[in-house]
Amino acid sequence: xxxxxxxxxxxxxxxxxxxxxxxxxxxxxxxxxxxxxxxxxxxxxxxxxxxxxxxxxxxxxxxxxxxxxxxxxxxxxxxxxxxxxxxxxxxxxxxxxxxxxxxxxxxxxxxxxxxxxxxxxxxxxxxxxxxxxxxxxxxxxxxxxxxxxxxxxxxxxxxxxxxxxxxxxxxxxxxxxxxxxxxxxxxxxxxxxxxxxxxxxxxxxxxxxxxxxxxxxxxxxxxxxxxxxxxxxxxxxxxxxxxxxxxxxxxxxxxxxxxxxxxxxxxxxxxxxxxxxxxxxxxxxxxxxxxxxxxxxxxxxxxxxxxxxxxxxxxxxxxxxxxxxxxxxxxxxxxxxxxxxxxxxx
Numbered sequence: 183x184x185x186x187x188x189x190x191x192x193x194x195x196x197x198x199x200x201x202x203x204x205x206x207x208x209x210x211x212x213x214x215x216x217x218x219x220x221x222x223x224x225x226x227x228x229x230x231x232x233x234x235x236x237x238x239x240x241x242x243x244x245x246x247x248x249x250x251x252x253x254x255x256x257x258x259x260x261x262x263x264x265x266x267x268x269x270x271x272x273x274x275x276x277x278x279x280x281x282x283x284x285x286x287x288x289x290x291x292x293x294x295x296x297x298x299x300x301x302x303x304x305x306x307x308x309x310x311x312x313x314x315x316x317x318x319x320x321x322x323x324x325x326x327x328x329x330x331x332x333x334x335x336x337x338x339x340x341x342x343x344x345x346x347x348x349x350x351x352x353x354x355x356x357x358x359x360x361x362x363x364x365x366x367x368x369x370x371x372x373x374x375x376x377x378x379x380x381x382x383x384x385x386x387x388x389x390x391x392x393x394x395x396x397x398x399x400x401x402x403x404x405x406x407x408x409x410x411x412x413x414x415x416x417x418x419x420x421x422x423x424x425x426x427x428x429x430x431x432x433x434x435x436x437x438x439x440x441x442x443x444x445x446x447x448x449x450x451x452x453x454x455x456x457x458x459x460x461x462x463x464x465x466x467x468x469x470x471x472x473x474x475x476x477x478x479x480x481x482x483x484x485x486x487x488x489x490x491x492x493x494x495x496x497x498x499x500x501x502x503x504x505x506x507x508x509x510x511x512x513x514x515x516x517x518x519x520x521x522x523x524x525x526x527x528x
Contacts, residue, residue, distance in 0.1 A: 188266060188365060190232035194398050195252055195285070195366050199224045200261035202247055206474060220473045221247040223422040224261065226500065229366060234392055234399040236413030238406060238428075238445070241469065242359045245402045245421045246290070249368045251401065252277060253287045266365075283313055283362040290371040292351035296343040302354055303339040304328070309361045313481040328357040333387060336518060349380035356387065366398040385412055406449050410434055415509075418442050422473055424500060428510035434485075436520035438512040441482050480515070488516045 187413040188194055191292060203218040220246045229235045237245050250256040255426060263271045273281070276463055286309075289295035296305055306328055309322045317324040326336035332353040343351055352372060359367050369388065373381040389412055392399055403409050410414060410430060418441065427441040435445050447464040468486045471477055477484050483493040492515055502510065503517040 188231035189395065190230075191229050193228050193264075194227040194231045194266060195400070196262075196264040197225060197227050197248075198264070199226065199260040200263065201225075201259045202244075202249055202250070202256060203259045207426075212230050217474050220260050220422050220476055222251065223326060225422075225424045225475075226420070227417055227424065227427070227458055229400050231365065231398055233414045234389075234401055234412050236261050236409035237402045237419060238409050239402060240404055240417060240445075240470065242473070243419045244473075245404075245419055246370050248419070249287065249370045249400060249402050251369050253285050254281075255287070256373070259422045277404035277472075283309070283315075284365040286364040286367050287333075287368065288352075288355050288359050288367060288369040288372045292348050292355055292376050293343075295355055295376070296351055298343050301340050301342055305343075305354060306358045306361055308360060313362060315362065315376045324361070325357075328360055329354075331360065332357045332382075340357070341489045347380075349384060352376060353387065356384075360391070360395075361447040363462040364397060366400065370400070370402045371404070372401075372402065374405065376480070381408070388412065405447060406434075408436050417444065421471060421476055423513070424480060425482065425514070432507055432510040436506070436510070438506055438510070438517035438520055440486050440488055440518055441481075443518050480513070486516075489515075490516065501515060 200222060201224050202222040203220050204217045204218040207213045225248065237248065239245055247256065252256050254263070256393040258271055261271070262269055265285065270278060270281055290427060303325050304320060306325045310317065310321050310324070322339065326339055329336050329338055334350060334353055343354070346354065372388065376384060385408055388399065391397060401409060401412050414428055415425050415427070416433040417431055418433065418439065418443050419425070426433065426437065426442045433442060434446065437446060443465040444466050447462065468485050471481065471484055477523050478494040479495050479497050483489040486493070498513045499514050500511045500513045505511045505520050506512065
């Protein structure tokens, strides 16, 4: 890749119609393919240099699969992945080698993502060894510097993961992700496995690193409050598809998609002095459909209070709705008014 750093705001990591279907096998005695789990089904998103991009949605909507596709830990079924304008969708190991160092990942589980048989020094220096990087002063000095950067004691170099708390382990994972000087980091629910008291520390650390190092973050989470705190732009995902995307202000103050309204209504809100809140809770009926056999047309229609016949026959495109700002896109035939004010329960 070109060693020149990307300019802030230019497209860095782009997904076009990105799709991942996992085969479902059955039958006896021959294990034949009888269906497919449509984990990610034709999404478009762009992470720009120097920004924090939030990807939100409930569990099972395909967020983590999207992150693994963008880091090329999974092979896409269809669509394209572009990194700094270069197509890496089906790139081989040799073509991916220079890209791997620039796209790193922080995993959700700080206990499972660290090798318990390796010391912290070995874990953090591993990426440098794999890529044949010998930093000035040596790898050990660089590891100790990284540990200090993420708020750990450099003397922890020779300790093992079991000697650390969950928050400290996640900091080790952050240090490992930073070891190669990445341009973009995919953070897959980096605080969901941590105690609430520790979550703020890790989130603040990631924000600080993003500002100081200019790294682009794809922040994957189901916690809307955390995403609002760290993200410049946000995309909302439901059952393998992105249903709304826009700036933080657009999504949290002027949402258009009914699903986004339902998600935001579930965020805890402090009551006024008289015990009332400014908005009503939207209670969705039914369960999330199976990704093996998603609904026709709009995938949210089976739980949506605005569903019409058109929603069952025509999948809505991700487009700008009337009254929405530039860059604020929603996939709905009958979008909600651009407000989060109180409304009747659905």
